[in-house]
Amino acid sequence: MRLFLAILLCKLARAALRLLGRGGTALPGSLALKLCPDIVARLSRPLKTIMVTGTNGKTTTCRMIERMLGDAGFDCMANRSGPNLERGIAADLCANAGLTGRPRKRVAVIECDEAAFKRVCGEMKPAAVVVTNIFRDQLDRYGEVTHTLESIRIGLERAGGALVCLNADDSLVASLAPDAADRVRFFGIDVPLGEASAVSDAPRCIICGAEYEYKYHTFAHLGGFCCPKCGYSRTEPEVAVVGVDSLGPEGSVAEIRVDGEIYTAPVSLPGAYNLYNAAAAVAGVTALGVGAESAIKSLAHIESGFGRMERFELGEAKVTMVLVKNPAGCDRALEYLAGVPEAAAVFCLNDGTADGTDVSWIWDAGFERLFSGGQRREIIVSGTRADDMRLRLKYAGADDGDVRTVRGTAELADAIAALRGQVCVMPTYTAMLPLRAELASRVGRKEFWK
Amino acid sequence: MELRICHLYPDVLNLYGDRGNVLCMKKRLEWRGIGCSVTELPIGEKAPLGRFDLFFIGGGQDFEQGLLLDDLRAGKGGEIKAAANDGLAFLCVCGGYQLMGHSYETYTGERFAFLGALDLVTAGAKERLIGNFAFETEFGAVVGFENHSGRTRLGPGVQPLGRVLRGSGNNGEDGTEGARYLNVFGTYSHGPVLPKNPALCDGILLAALRRKYGSAELEPLDDAAENAAHESVLRSLGIN
Numbered sequence: 307m308r309l310f311l312a313i314l315l316c317k318l319a320r321a322a323l324r325l326l327g328r329g330g331t332a333l334p335g336s337l338a339l340k341l342c343p344d345i346v347a348r349l350s351r352p353l354k355t356i357m358v359t360g361t362n363g364k365t366t367t368c369r370m371i372e373r374m375l376g377d378a379g380f381d382c383m384a385n386r387s388g389p390n391l392e393r394g395i396a397a398d399l400c401a402n403a404g405l406t407g408r409p410r411k412r413v414a415v416i417e418c419d420e421a422a423f424k425r426v427c428g429e430m431k432p433a434a435v436v437v438t439n440i441f442r443d444q445l446d447r448y449g450e451v452t453h454t455l456e457s458i459r460i461g462l463e464r465a466g467g468a469l470v471c472l473n474a475d476d477s478l479v480a481s482l483a484p485d486a487a488d489r490v491r492f493f494g495i496d497v498p499l500g501e502a503s504a505v506s507d508a509p510r511c512i513i514c515g516a517e518y519e520y521k522y523h524t525f526a527h528l529g530g531f532c533c534p535k536c537g538y539s540r541t542e543p544e545v546a547v548v549g550v551d552s553l554g555p556e557g558s559v560a561e562i563r564v565d566g567e568i569y570t571a572p573v574s575l576p577g578a579y580n581l582y583n584a585a586a587a588v589a590g591v592t593a594l595g596v597g598a599e600s601a602i603k604s605l606a607h608i609e610s611g612f613g614r615m616e617r618f619e620l621g622e623a624k625v626t627m628v629l630v631k632n633p634a635g636c637d638r639a640l641e642y643l644a645g646v647p648e649a650a651a652v653f654c655l656n657d658g659t660a661d662g663t664d665v666s667w668i669w670d671a672g673f674e675r676l677f678s679g680g681q682r683r684e685i686i687v688s689g690t691r692a693d694d695m696r697l698r699l700k701y702a703g704a705d706d707g708d709v710r711t712v713r714g715t716a717e718l719a720d721a722i723a724a725l726r727g728q729v730c731v732m733p734t735y736t737a738m739l740p741l742r743a744e745l746a747s748r749v750g751r752k753e754f755w756k
Numbered sequence: 757m758e759l760r761i762c763h764l765y766p767d768v769l770n771l772y773g774d775r776g777n778v779l780c781m782k783k784r785l786e787w788r789g790i791g792c793s794v795t796e797l798p799i800g801e802k803a804p805l806g807r808f809d810l811f812f813i814g815g816g817q818d819f820e821q822g823l824l825l826d827d828l829r830a831g832k833g834g835e836i837k838a839a840a841n842d843g844l845a846f847l848c849v850c851g852g853y854q855l856m857g858h859s860y861e862t863y864t865g866e867r868f869a870f871l872g873a874l875d876l877v878t879a880g881a882k883e884r885l886i887g888n889f890a891f892e893t894e895f896g897a898v899v900g901f902e903n904h905s906g907r908t909r910l911g912p913g914v915q916p917l918g919r920v921l922r923g924s925g926n927n928g929e930d931g932t933e934g935a936r937y938l939n940v941f942g943t944y945s946h947g948p949v950l951p952k953n954p955a956l957c958d959g960i961l962l963a964a965l966r967r968k969y970g971s972a973e974l975e976p977l978d979d980a981a982e983n984a985a986h987e988s989v990l991r992s993l994g995i996n
Contacts, residue, residue: 670776697982
């Protein structure tokens with residue numbers, strides 16, 4: 307009875323919010339949890355669930371998994387718009403359920419916040435879990451990276467017998483491997499992609515504290531790590547990017563080895579970092595029994611997620627929106643931006659709870675790469691901490707004459723629409739939501755909940 | 757003129773953005789035509805500290821603290837203390853600030869002996885003090901972001917760096933924030949603290965230059981962007 311009421315109330319609250327033109331899931335989910343605290347466990351019991359957690363790449367990896375499962379004939383539900391805390395997941399599970407709790411779709415792709423994972427994973431008892439990576443992120447909220455690691459470790463322990471897909475190149479994530487070797491599947495990139503970042507989140511061995519040596523680097527602290535003291539080192543992954551044939555603004559082509567077999571994989575999302583997401587997704591769905599060839603084929607048809615390399619054409623402006631939340635993700639976006647020298651850049655820095663109230667992190671991201679060699683481009687800064695952003699750019703080497711401050715969502719959308727050619731918009735989470743809605747309404751795109 | 761900056765333990769004391777302070781000092785020297793070199797001194801590496809003029813030490817994660825203490829005990833700790841007593845300039849932030857004190861006692865009662873370069877002690881508490889904050893100093897108001905569970909109490913051998921205007925500061929109780937001893941500046945402020953507080957940055961640079969050259973002046977810079985960021989935090993805290 308409680309379950310019935312909780313589902314009913316959640317559905318009603320969600321419908322009411324939509325009538326008001328809002329897509330919120332936090333309130334309906336909270337209501338459902340209040341009425342029925344174990345609703346997530348009860349509604350997910352009949353589901354075959356794959357959960358994705360980690361600092362960066364969760365949403366894109368979920369979109370890839372969803373597409374792969376769909377192409378392989380599984381009809382699946384997903385928490386698609388990023389409500390990845392327990393209440394958002396509860397709301398999406400209610401939406402998937404009839405009033406008796408019977409699920410409409412029986413396969414679920416669930417993105418889960420790292421801190422919430424500890425609890426939610428134990429309730430959902432997923433068939434498989436993918437952990438993308440661990441980077442410093444919102445220290446005011448998550449604390450140190452070792453806290454994030456611990457939260458995920460506890461979640462995995464509570465998950466019971468889930469198959470665990472881990473990033474082999476991330477010394478933090480790889481340390482989560484359960485003792486049972488048949489329950490773990492590694493993914494990674496076998497070839498160097500770039501340099502280590504200036505600040506590493508894991509310079510020293512998580513087991514013994516000695517400084518790691520690297521055979522090669524891909525991004526930040528990811529790569530072919532090896533501890534010279536205790537021998538903890540990268541495991542040869544089951545799913546590996548073994549070669550990169552091309553990296554372009556529209557996508558990449560990579561060679562991916564899956565359980566010994568090599569496939570050529572066109573990936574429809576740009577940015578080398580999406581190759582990590584691709585490998586993670588392939589590892590996840592093949593763990594659930596999808597054929598490797600089918601999974602690889604799906605990679606050519608991934609549409610960018612909500613604010614993740616999402617494109618808008620606004621007048622003569624070709625806008626690419628890239629959500630940034632932490633130094634590691636920001637560096638990947640800046641790397642992309644540096645490769646499009648003609649593009650105007652728009653940085654929207656907010657300091658809301660969901661963004662992290664501490665904006666110090668922008669000083670750990672390498673904005674310098676935009677100005678090396680005297681490169682210049684048109685730049686707009688916006689958001690509640692626009693002044694901090696502008697200051698960061700000054701110390702990174704920007705010519706202050708190239709930078710404009712624009713306040714207000716509508717004003718910012720106007721300023722973007724007045725630009726010509728490529729425009730790269732990099733907002734933090736709460737800056738992205740209203741700006742994306744504004745741009746979407748101007749181009750007639752649907753809101754995420756429709 | 758030239759300042760030789762030493763960034764102590766950048767490999768482990770590098771929490772959120774604090775290295776922006778080194779960048780800020782370097783740029784503000786360069787913009788004035790003053791030479792600047794930055795040397796990083798990670799765990800396990802040694803150099804005669806007397807060859808530097810200005811030290812920066814940031815905050816870190818608990819995970820690496822044990823390793824750091826071993827390295828300090830192996831000799832560097834005594835040298836850092838001697839350099840501070842010798843009047844060399846230091847900026848120490850958060851964990852680095854605590855490290856300069858006598859000791860740290862964890863919430864569970866475990867006690868670690870620290871450098872003793874500054875007359876202060878820190879005790880861990882359950883609740884973290886987190887948020888934008890501001891304090892008044894001889895360089896005017898300073899704004900930043902604090903995020904610490906440690907409560908620091910100053911001894912008679914140091915002066916507070918400032919008085920809290922908004923937020924918690926050293927311990928959330930006595931209204932002090934940070935510490936000053938000779939040319940050592942200690943603070944809980946991230947942000948990073950220097951870019952948004954150019955007067956504090958220039959004050960530290962001047963202290964280092966005067967220690968080295970006897971007298972020194974700094975030409976004013978165009979600080980419009982710095983001041984805008986400074987003011988916006990003050991406004992958000994309801995000051996001004």
